Amino acid sequence: MTRSYYVHSALASLQHFLTISTPSTEESSGEEDSWVSWFCSLAGNEFFCHVDEDWMLDRFNLTGINEHVYSYRKALDMILDLEMEGEASEEEIERIEQSAEVLYGLIHARYIVTSAGCAQMAAKFYNKDFGECPRVLCAGQAVLPVGLSNTPWDNTVKLFCPNCQDIYNTKSSRHRHIDGAFFGCTFAHLMLVVQLQWEPSIEPRIYVPKIYGFKIHPSAVKYSQRKAQLSRRKKQNDNTERDRVRQEKMIKDLRTPAEHAAADAQKYQAQ
Known part of the structure; x- marks a missing residue:
């Protein structure tokens, strides 16, 4: 037999061995991803880490969380991939799914202050x-x-x-x-x-405003603020005086001829 025959025979045997020993893609992925893995893989949930299942099973770690969550027990069962007891409508399941996301978030806040988190x-x-x-x-x-x-x-x-x-x-x-x-x-x-016992890698820097290369003195800012305040006050006084003159003119227009004569006589006597 030729050399090529033995080579082809060896390759065929190896391929047959790999087919038997290597599980199919469906078998290797057999078990579905956990709820936690699914949740953390969603777009927008990149900030979350994987909370350990054993840690969630410890009731002491979850004390008081049930007060903030609808259907706490069923939501927790969903997170832990446990079967929920009894039947539920589609609307109820949707509410429990939303509740599970809130519950996981609150559990997450407690877990990340542990050493593992x-x-x-x-x-x-x-x-x-x-x-x-x-x-x-x-x-x-x-x-x-x-x-x-x-x-x-x-x-x-x-x-x-x-x-x-x-x-x-x-x-x-x-x-x-x-x-x-x-x-x-x-x-x-x-x-x-x-x-982390973290220390800044760079020294914190504060931006310093400058005009033509010179720092702005604090008194310049105060002067500018004072000037703006006086300008607003003057404008307010001008508006007040304008309103007073307008009001006097309206009153004057409403007077009778006799009242006009009496007002003119009073002004003449005052002079």
């Missing part, structure tokens, strides 16, 4: 997954999501820059619907101080 968020921070500070003098400093309130539906999420210590609106419109309570007021600052 901070580690995930720190990786996103270093990758600039949350974006960069829009301030020019911060030179592209990475930002962190922060809430202005821990109460749901008060404010949307903002971005905190650790360099200039200020907050900004999210750059992408798809992030502006995210509730700030899903990140809370504590996380960003706790992670920078405790987890």
